[in-house]
Amino acid sequence: MHNHIPQVEILSRPPEQLEGEVLWFVMRDGELMVRFLQERPWLPSHHAASAYRLETFEHLYMGRLEGRHCFAVPADKRFIPPSGYEFVSLRSLFGQLDLQVAAMAGRASQLISWRRNHQFCSRCGEKASPHVSDSAMVCEACDYTQYPRISPCIITLVIRGEEALLARNAKFPEGFFSCLAGFIEAGESAEQAVHREVHEEVNVRLGKLTYYSSQSWPFPHALMLGFHSEYVGGKIQEDQDEIVEAGWFRYDNLPQIPRPGSIARELIEAWVKDCKAGRYKNKKGDDSGI
Numbered sequence: 534m535h536n537h538i539p540q541v542e543i544l545s546r547p548p549e550q551l552e553g554e555v556l557w558f559v560m561r562d563g564e565l566m567v568r569f570l571q572e573r574p575w576l577p578s579h580h581a582a583s584a585y586r587l588e589t590f591e592h593l594y595m596g597r598l599e600g601r602h603c604f605a606v607p608a609d610k611r612f613i614p615p616s617g618y619e620f621v622s623l624r625s626l627f628g629q630l631d632l633q634v635a636a637m638a639g640r641a642s643q644l645i646s647w648r649r650n651h652q653f654c655s656r657c658g659e660k661a662s663p664h665v666s667d668s669a670m671v672c673e674a675c676d677y678t679q680y681p682r683i684s685p686c687i688i689t690l691v692i693r694g695e696e697a698l699l700a701r702n703a704k705f706p707e708g709f710f711s712c713l714a715g716f717i718e719a720g721e722s723a724e725q726a727v728h729r730e731v732h733e734e735v736n737v738r739l740g741k742l743t744y745y746s747s748q749s750w751p752f753p754h755a756l757m758l759g760f761h762s763e764y765v766g767g768k769i770q771e772d773q774d775e776i777v778e779a780g781w782f783r784y785d786n787l788p789q790i791p792r793p794g795s796i797a798r799e800l801i802e803a804w805v806k807d808c809k810a811g812r813y814k815n816k817k818g819d820d821s822g823i
Contacts, residue, residue, distance in 0.1 A: 535784035540633045543640070544596035545668045554601045555580045556634075557587060561608040562622035565638055572639070573628065574629050577618065580604075581663045585615050588753045593644050598637050605641035607649070624752060628794035635670035635794055638781045644668065646753055647681040655679060686755045688714035690800040693781060694763040694813045698787065698802055700735060700771070700779035710788045713776075731762065735779050737761060742767035743784060748796040759796045761804065784808035 549591035557577040561567035566585075567574035578601070582588045590612075593605040614620060627635050654661050654672035660777055661670040670679045690712045691698035715730035717723060724742055731737050740763040748757045771778050781797065784790060784805045791797040807813060 540599050541636055541705050542597040544594065545664075546666050547602065551602055554578050556598060556601050556637070557582070557585060557606055558595070558603060558605045558638055559585070559587065559608050560623075560641055560645050561610065561612060561620050563623060563642065564639075564819045565623045566608070566614050566618050566620050567626070568617045569617070570669070574621065574626055576634070577615075578769065579649075585618075586612075591648075593641070593648070595637060595640050595644065599739075603637050603641075603645050607645045609714050618767040625817070628792040628798075630794070631639040632794065636749060642751040643646050643754050645682060645748075647661065651679050654728045669713070682754050684755050685717045685723070686714055686750070686757050687717060687723055687730060687760065688712050688757050688796060688800070689727050689729060689731065690797075690804055691694060691762050692740065692804055692813070695808050696767070696781040696783055698735065698737065698779060699782050699790070699801075700776045701773055703777050708789050710778075710780075710782070711791050713762060713798055714797075716755075717758075723760075727760050727762055732767075734772050734776045735767075736766050737767040740765040745800055746796065748749070748799075759800050761800065 555578060557566075559577065567576060569575070580593065587606050588606075589606055590606050593607075595603045595605055597603060614737065616798055623638060626638070630638060647816045648663075648670070652661060652671045653659065654675060656677045657672060659674035661672050663669075664671050664678065668681055671677070674686050684688045698713070700713055705711070708746050713731055713734055714735070715726065717726040718729075721729070727742055728739055731739055742763070743761045745759040745761055747759065749755075750757045771777060771779050787801070790801055
């Protein structure tokens with residue numbers, strides 16, 4: 534199992550007085566405002582919102598990142614970024630941002646999207662307002678409280694010794710492969726979802742599952758639970774709906790895979806490391822399809 538040391542404090546209410554550096558996660562249509570210094574993206578960090586002409590926008594407090602207060606700011610299409618800054622697709626920035634900064638940027642994206650999409654009560658249709666202390670919207674008429682939507686998903690690397698099963702989703706470009714993934718159904722455990730998704734998508738049977746780690750994936754609001762899974766049998770048969778191509782790849786001859794910063798990449802790199810250390814040498818599964 535793999536664990537990250539948490540450096541993020543998730544909070545909903547800002548302190549009465551802000552002190553020290555502030556990180557501003559300014560979002561516009563799924564893009565984050567950054568500037569590039571030495572080819573690395575940097576966030577605006579002056580303590581005053583007016584330094585970036587942000588005082589007219591809503592400021593959503595998200596917590597602290599290594600002691601620095603963090604705010605999500607939903608900018609509109611008319612907003613012109615300050616000199617040196619630009620809006621860049623958040624998805625493209627994953628792998629360039631520090632992992633914890635990327636996690637907080639994902640929180641900003643999800644909070645802004647949720648606030649935009651939940652301005653009215655889903656129960657009675659009346660106007661909803663922000664909760665006084667929680668990340669929630671409260672109906673002004675019936676008092677129903679709505680919290681941000683989080684969709685649990687599984688993602689798994691199917692392992693057959695020094696080979697792993699990688700697949701190309703119908704939405705992926707030619708030559709790009711990744712791990713298998715899918716949403717967890719109501720009433721289903723994460724482990725059950727791994728077995729079901731893999732069988733549905735590529736007709737493969739699994740044995741032992743080993744939990745690796747989780748990652749918030751804000752496209753748009755997923756929580757990915759990552760597993761390494763042991764192949765035990767079945768011939769690959771793509772469902773041709775979501776998965777159009779799949780195959781076994783040796784650790785030293787991989788196709789184009791997800792960029793660093795994604796849990797898919799972490800699952801693959803951890804397996805490659807184990808292969809190089811000899812952990813999977815001479816291990817094979819049964820691909821007879823019986």
